[in-house]
Amino acid sequence: MISVDVSKEDEQCLISIREALEVVRGKWSILVLTLLSLGPQRFNQMRRNLDNISIKSLTDVLRHLERYEVINRQVFPTSPVTVEYSLTDKGKAYIPVLRELRIWGENWGEHPKLVDDSKTSLQHKR
Template identity: 45%
Template sequence: MLVPDTYAANCPTRLVLDRIADKWAVLVLALLAQGPLRFNALRRRIEGVSQKMLSQTLKGLERDGLVRRTAFPTVPVTVEYAITPLGATLAERVELLRDWAEQHIAAVQAAQARYDQAA
């Protein structure tokens, strides 16, 4: 059995890093960590995400075992998304990144302004 090494080009952990480095995946996981939501509720909460992008993100997270999709036999069919236990372990860490971004955005923007002014 191979030992995971994210620095190796062929390491499958890179696929997971691609998923969690995606801003839409981060936002979906953070919201679902608060409780199950339907597709349109997610779309309303995550401003700027297209229907297509949200659908692709949810499918990818479901494939990775991070999100569970449940369809209810109503007319029309009601679909709800919930975080899985595995997804919850990741959401804890993702929430730290989201918090960091909110707390340090002013410093990042100031650094960007200094850099752009010097260039």
């Protein structure tokens, strides 16, 4: 995974962190999870609540979150068909992670300064 010497335990920790962050990759995942933490939502309801996110973007993020089993998609046999999305237990367990990310962002979340190409490490502006 990485080219520096780390213990198997440390490497597994890094893999676990990467997997946790993969759930919320992309622009909309965190917003959709936060919205669903308030309760079940229908597709168009989410579109309105997310400032009219495009149909494609919302569809993509819902499929992504469904693949990671953090949301549930329930189809009701109505005419027209009604689809409702909600958090799974796994998704509900992710909400404290989002709260911690929010706290980190409030404390440290400045935009990083541009990195000089001659530098070998990223520097955070404080």
